[in-house]
Amino acid sequence: MQIETALLIGVMFACATYLILQTSFVKILYGFVILSNAANLLVLTASGNPNGKQAPIVLGEGALMADPLPQALILTAIVIGFGMIAYLVLLLYRMFLDQRTTNAAELYAETEEKTG
């Protein structure tokens, strides 16, 4: 279980890196969405191997429970990540409205200096 999750996280990080390095705004956006999910999944694995463990509800004594804390952490991280993504969507849309392009390479092609 842990090995498969680790592989999945690796693939997701690779995909996210590839997408963020593209020039299209939409691909960059999806890159960040995948990146934040990959990080959340990584935090989930911090609770250890869940096989043979019960849900973290205290019923009787002696039962082995899954660690609930990483899930609480992810919940916070998801909410924050959601806010960040919402902001990023607006920022990219504003850039599209200003510059009339969704190509980042075109947008940052000229390197003039801002003065005054």
Added chain:
Amino acid sequence: MNWTILPVAVPLLTALITIFWGRPGGARRAFVALSAGAQLVLALVMTVWSYQGETFLLVAGNWSAPFGIALVLDLLGTIMVSLSSLVAFVAILYGFNETSPRIAHPLRLPLMQFLVAGINLCFCTGDLFNLFVGFEVMLISSYSLLTLEADDWDIKHAFPYVAINLVGSTFFICAAGLAYSLFGTLNFADIAMRAGELSGDPRMTALALLMLLVFGIKAGLFPLYYWLPNSYPTLPTPLAALYSGMLTKVGVYVLVRMFGTVLPHDLHGIHTLMAWMAGATMIFGVLGAISRNFIRGILSYHILSQIGFMVLAIGFFTPFSFAACIFYVMHHIVVKSSLFLIGGVAGFLNRTDDLDRAGHLWKHAPWLGVMFLFQALSLAGLPPLSGFWGKYAIVMVGLEKGEFALVGVSIVASILTLFSMLKIWNGAFWGGNEKTQVHLQDQRWVRMSWCVAILTGISLVIGLGAELFMQVAIEAAERALDREGYARIVFSYLGKGSEL
């Protein structure tokens, strides 16, 4: 009444009240100024108390650490909170004098207070995940402020800032997850106690490297700094002063906290790496500053070069070098913010901050020139100004440790700093051609200069009373490096769960 939460709660409440105030105007401004002033007084009182030996501790929900989320304010934390309150207070006053309530953006004040709340949460927290939350509160406010009054050019330069910080936040979550799986806790004091068992473990080194990456991005260390010098100049002057003073220094503070208090002290390889990264930051930062030809651009690159000095002091890793780092942070926050404000007044008078088109300010506004000279020479490190003492202490530690190459780099960087400051002096104050106009008829610049004078005065006090400030810094460094003492204080609170 527990005081620990106040540096976070007061700006947060102020921000919320200001949002719902309704019509922006004089009354709203007076309320925010009053609140910012109260925050400053509160922070100073807490600093004095903690210098006398008090450590502020709040454990959420009466659950004793490590079960409850702990907020801890030791001397280092209260010093940082005082500095952030001071810079925010002056930036708010400057903003009031620069723009009339009719044209000021109604969301700027609440967002500034949210930003201060986020910054203070980073200084208060005693928990890695809560630190992440503080970072995110700070970052999302800073994104919004960066793009609030931006034109299409500014938006374009805001995107790299947002993108690199989103990546940084992601790595931060990963670091928190790894720390949890490694230690089984996120409480700083608990990690400090358990980290000893993992001494020499490669996973420990990996975690420390990841943290250096995350907070290095935030502090603007080489080679992670390229987002900073192009995004800061797009900000309005008071915000640029707040950002340049505080945001990168949050990264430096967390590096001190992490490597001093939380992680074990035997990570020698990473300390050396940090010192060399700092050396590279100093040189590349100052070379970037020389290459620029407008005031805010030069000053933005200088933030980096100064960050190099602070992180170099952390990298030397002796109690005295930590004290030097803390002293340097105190000096730098005041000087850097005031330089940005002076640059703002200069740009206001010349209607440009392009050094080819500005000029003649010395003739028309000599006091502004005097303040600029004090602060610029302090930044370069001339005695008896505050920058000299910080650099002197860092160079002394470097010579004692035999790091001659790094000491040489820092001295070269100081000389180049002086050179680039002279560039501003020659361009904006001394020089100028017949086409340059100085717009003195608009009297706002006088009041704006008075706001700068507050910071200049404090910077002079730090320079002339360096012994007192150095003593405070030494005390703060000793307590920050005392991992057992920190843990003892956090675990001293006995609430629910303490019998486990």
